[in-house]
Amino acid sequence: NAGVTQTPKFRILKIGQSMTLQCTQDMNHNYMYWYRQDPGMGLKLIYYSVGAGITDKGEVPNGYNVSRSTTEDFPLRLELAAPSQTSVYFCASRKGETGNTIYFGEGSWLTVV
């Protein structure tokens, strides 16, 4: 009953470091998403993917990269971390049509100091 799994749950990065947030889902969903959540700002879409090998930018893609080599995995890469990337990151997935439910992971808390 795993659903959407994100790792790590907590991480502290120094300015300029790089890291990858891992996301995997076991529901055979074709759509996957990365959102960031900042206080009072709701969730902003960073990148999304409609299937293996296909990715596209969301509302706030700068400073991030993604890849989708398999249906299950959708890692988010932070290059040259900046304090503005301190946030809570959520991975999510959905099967098929637009009206279907999007399922979220538990979140990854990232602090850049």
Add this chain to the structure above:
Amino acid sequence: AQSVTQLGSHVSVSEGALVLLRCNYSSSVPPYLFWYVQYPNQGLQLLLKYTTGATLVKGINGFEAEFKKSETSFHLTKPSAHMSDAAEYFCAVSEYNTDKLIFGTGTRLQVFP
């Protein structure tokens, strides 16, 4: 372009009182509408959604919402608040045949005894 406005970043009610959380959307085509709930330090969980058909939608935990096209609204209600309803609530919109789900900024619900 689609967008979501949630009026009131904080709402406080007494236990047993009516809960009303407001959501208005902007969309050029008939939308799909969602309400998600987030408990502290957790991911988002679907409360209810409107895709097609009946405009009054019932969800989990006694919540319901009504799609009013003339008012471009999808307000969330619950007749009687419970302490366990204290959480942050997000309204979201997705246009038919698009890949993205756009969130509002969220409303934090407090329930007082």
